[in-house]
Amino acid sequence: MSAEVLILVALGSPCLGALGVALTGRHPNLRESMTLLAALSTFVCVSLLIGQVAGGARPRLELVQLFPSASLAFELEPLGMLYAGVAAGLWIPTSLYAIGYMRGHHEINQTRFFVCFALSIFGALGIAFSANLVTLFLFYEFLTLATYPLVTHAGTEKARNAGRIYLGILISTSVGFLLLAILATGYFTGTFEFRPGGILDGKVSTGLGTLLLGLYAFGIGKAALMPFHRWLPAAMVAPTPVSALLHAVAVVKAGVFSVLKVVVYVFGAEYLASTGISVWLMYVAAATILIASIVALRKDNLKARLAYSTVSQLAYIVLGAALATSAGIVGAAMHIAMHAVGKITLFFCAGAIMVASHKTEVSELNGIGRRMPWTMGAFLVASLSIIGLPPLGGAWSKWFLALGAAEGHQYVLIAVLMISSLLSIGYLMPVVARAFFVAPVEGTSAGESDHGHDPARDTGLKEAPALCVVPLCVTAAGCIALFFLAPKLHSMLLPLATGAVPRVADFAARQLP
Amino acid sequence: MELGVWNYWVVIILMMIGLYTVIARENMIKKIMGLNLFQVSVIMLYITMGKVDGGTAPIVVEASHTASPVIYSNPVPHVLMLTAIVVGVAVTAVGLALVVRIRETYGTIEEAEIAEIEGDAA
Amino acid sequence: MTQLVPLQVVIPLLAAPICLLLRDRRYAYVFSLAVVWATFAVSVALLGQVLGSGPLSYAMGGWAPPFGIEYRVDTLNAFVLLIVAGIAAVVLPAGVGPGSRAAQDGREYIFYTAFLLCLAGLLGVTITGDAFNVFVFLEISSLASYVLVSLGDDRRAFVAAFSYLIVGTIGGTFILIGIGLAYQMTGTLNMEDLAARLPLVTDQRTTRVAFAFLTIGIAIKLAVFPLHQWLPNAYSQAPAVVSAFLSATGTKVAYYLLVRFVFTIFGAGFVFGALHLDAILMPLSIAAMFLGSIAAIYQTDLKRLLAYSSIAQVGYMTLGLSMASIDGLTGGIVHLFNHALMKGGLFLVVACVAERLHSTRLVDLRGLGRRMPITTAAFVIGGLGLIGVPGTAGFVSKWYLVLGALERDSILLAFLILLSSLLAVVYLWRIVELAYFQAPDADAAPIREASSSLIPACVLIAATLYFGIFTEWSAGVARSAAIWLMGGPV
Secondary structure (H helix, E strand, O other), X not given: XXXXXXXXXXXXXXXXHHHHHHHOOOOHHHHHHHHHHHHHHHHHHHHHHHHHHHOOOOOEEEEEEEEOOEEEEEEXXXXXXXXXXXXXXXXXXXXXXXXXXXXXXXXXXXXXXXXXXXXXXXXXXXXXXXXXXXXXXXXXXXXXXXXXXXXXXXXXXXXXXXXXXXXXXXXXXXXXXHHHHHHHHHHHHOOOEOOOOOOOOOOOOXXXXXXXXXXXXXXXXXXXXXXXXXXXXXXXHXXXXXXXXXXXXHHHHHHHHHHHHHHHHHHOHHHHHHHOOOHHXXXXXXXXXXXXXXXXXXXXXXXXXXXXHHXXXXXXXXXXXXXXXXXXXXXXXXXXXXXXXXXXXXXXXXXXXXXXXXXXXXHHOOOHHHHOHHHHHHHHHHXXXXXXXXXXHHHHHHHHHHHHHHHOOOHHHXXXXXXXXXXXXXXXXXXXXXXXXXXXXOOOOOOOOOOOOOHHHOOOOOOOOHHHHHHHHHHHHHHXXXXXXXXXXXXXXXXXXXXXXXXXXXXXXXXXX | OOOOOHHHHHHHHHHHXXXXXXXXXXXXXXXXXXXXXXXXXXXXXXXXXXXXXOOEOOOOOOHHHOOOOOOEOOHHHHHHHHHHHHHHHHHHHHHHXXXXXXXXXXXXXXXXXXXXXXXXXX | OOOHHHHHHHHHHHHHHHHHHHOOHHHHHHHHHHHHHHHHHHHHHHHHHHHHHOOEEEEHHHOOOOOOOEEEEOHHHHHHHHHHHHHHHHHHHHOOOOOOHHHHOOOHHHHHHHHHHHHHHHHXXXXXXXXXXXXXXXXXXXXXXXXXXXXXXXXXXXXXXXXXXXXXXXXHHHHHHHHHHHHHHHOOOEHHHHHHHHHXXXXXXXXXXXHHHHHHHHHHHHOOOOOOOHHHHHHHHOOHHHHHHHHHHHHHHHHHHHHHHHHHHHHHHHHHHHOOHHHHHHHHHHHHHHHHHHHHHOOOEHHXXXXXXXXXXXXXXXXXXXXXXXXXXXXXXXXXXXXXXXXXXXHHHHHHHHHHHOOOEHHHHOOHHHHOHHHHHHHHHHHHXXXXXXOOHHHHHHHHHHHHHHHOOOHHHHHHHHHHHHHHHHHHHHHHHHHHHXXXXXXXXXXXXXXXXXXXXXXXXXXXXXXXXXXXXXHHHHHHHHHHHOOOOO
């Protein structure tokens, strides 16, 4: 199949999947197989496309001329394929997990849930493939609207209020800042296309460039840069699979992906580095990293803690983009994948705990590791990846980010990265420690440990349904696999750093085996 | 006949009286009367601008019957005003029809009283 | 094929009295439907010809212009004709709705007659090349619309229609004064002649007064802030179908008139260069965009909410005009088209709601998402268009308006345009939350989707999506009209 057809099939699969789910809503098993079928076909297409793009191809597909200077068009490049691969790849385990979770939880409106889920993936892929700012914006807004019903799934007062915050922040920032930035970019440069090396260089003054960067950075509210991060914790009212895929992967990564894409293909790393207009953004990102980590430390609700951890981790990517050095950009791009796989595992675990034992607070988790060893084992692995310890994927991206900070001579930021790693130990490890080493409070309902601890207190394993546990083990394994896949990712992502300092060639010779 | 600018003053005065009546009166019939006055003033404006000094009614006269060339007033504004009068009558008719229905359903044609009735009902 | 030109107006104008004679509900319905569709076909053919071979001119009764009345069709008014006739063709199949007074009295034919007359008047205003003819057709359409408004299901409709009549007549008479003064200065009523002669006398006070009267008169008909007071009452008391038709066509034709007088008759140089209309119109437009939307947020009735939103949307159109640039004008004209689709569609959705719920109060919309899923979904999509979400028609308008603002080197103006569209999120989301998050009253009977108005509503709402993606046609025509108005090559 040609690349153009593959793009269409990749985008069409989730759409048709949504349609299929809507039509087969009365037969749950048939409906779920629709979702899985769509996920599988999307993944196959995206994998094939990744192969082509890694080989140097840049397939392009024009659909409709929207405006005289902008069309609805898709063009694949490494960064987009990384994001598409992450979204499509994680959709399969999440679908399995969602089926187990939704059934285990006896949720209402499951058909609507799966329809919107598939549409959200469609939006994410559209963002990943977009060839210009207009297409990106179109799918960006689509994603916001498609996820709104998922966030407010419960239909309660609380969900409604969360929905208000979610929509309010995301729509206001995107319409108020992002659209303005896009139109201004188009007006001053005469084009909306993403081009390697950027389009703004020489077209706008430094002051205007700074303004545009600010409009982009804050306008892309999905990147959850403080102070526009409130929607992310609010969105945690959604069912856990939503939090897992959308608010650890598809939606938030759409945000940071867009920031990175704008930096690389609109501003151009060279332009940012030479003018230094992004220095302030580094410090905003650094502040977000630290503040969000500290807030995470104080959250007792597990999902809320993970949400703030996400806010903090997203800022890493923005930081890497703002550094605009070779290693910074590559590290930021890598972090999209690394953090996605790690964080989705953590959310899966949080959901599994909720399904199996209806616990949501960290303080209630004493000894739960003995009843749910697989779940908490996966939690440990993913936590270590988020913290950034080898041999887990997260180690690489942090390494590159630190390297990028060094290249940009921003030594304070290296310290920020180190402190933040310590903070993430602080908010993730206590969960694991409580689960494995603190005795459960209520002896009667305590679970058995298969590690052969005090058998008198152990009454039996109580894992979540297999459909919940298997996916989270798979993604935990993914964290490890990514550590060894990093060189491949690196070579695929290297073209992004064209024009960034230091020159790619000598850098590539220095780094990685 | 010397008209000077007096006609325009009359037009303006009539227009203002009409407009004031429309705005200030609560009674719907009086409002319509004000509206008529307003429209009449515009008709006078048009007729005034059509008047040519020393002109006669625009009826074709055989050239041999007169010594000097005949000066006519401009007929176009007169014709236009025929249409405007028809429009004015139509507006008045529709307006009065509405007033009749309002009187039937509310029992009054005073705007304040209607507002009171609606205020109670709401 | 210039014979088509008069047919555009004559068909509905002659059909109206026939409709009155038919009396029977079904005959009148079928007959007026045939007439409206024929009119629509004519407008399509006209636009095709104009785009293909340039402007058309037809001398009424064989009296050659400038003495006789000329009907003249160019890109701009062919586009407006198509919008008006097209909206009529989609809206009329919905019928007057069972709640209206005409239906209660068993005299639906009055509705169809008035509808056809109103349509004929609006088309006449658009097509004619004679300034006085504009006034006559404007009054025909206005008189018909007073009748249409008075057909509302509530006795308050009479009062609303009466107030509308008073204000509308004042507006119409202002236009008449303006035309008269322009005639006094130039001795002609033909628009082309006016356009040729007025620039010679722009230093005269009379010319300026003529322009002032015309602008104020049109601004009243267009409901430009702060001359908008009549609009919420009229639209909220009229039957929803009438609101759909009037909101999608009435203000649009007035906007066309304003564009026509400003750009082709008085000339942009005089209006913006000497009189600085933009200095007045731009702040007023921005005020309308914000205050209209803010007022909409506080409404408790769906129709009133949409009516106030219309005032804000008119603000976008006049803002585009006041920018006096190609992009801004394109935005204004394309918004004329897009807003006609969106507001027409939304009011038709209200017609669906009114047909089943017998109420348009917001509190009665609780749980509507479950009771009338298609209707509610259509409303949400139409509302997204009002916000200007990409992929809907509203986005296209915002796009050009913001570009126009940037062309004036005003990032602030661009920001204000975008900011104001966020207010639409607030009033729309009030309804979304009512419809989807609140349970209907316990004693609420199960209801079906509406019968006759659902399909027209869905057609218009679907059109907003279509023209949000495929903008080549709508924005293309608007753009070529804008280029022509700004004096560029056709």
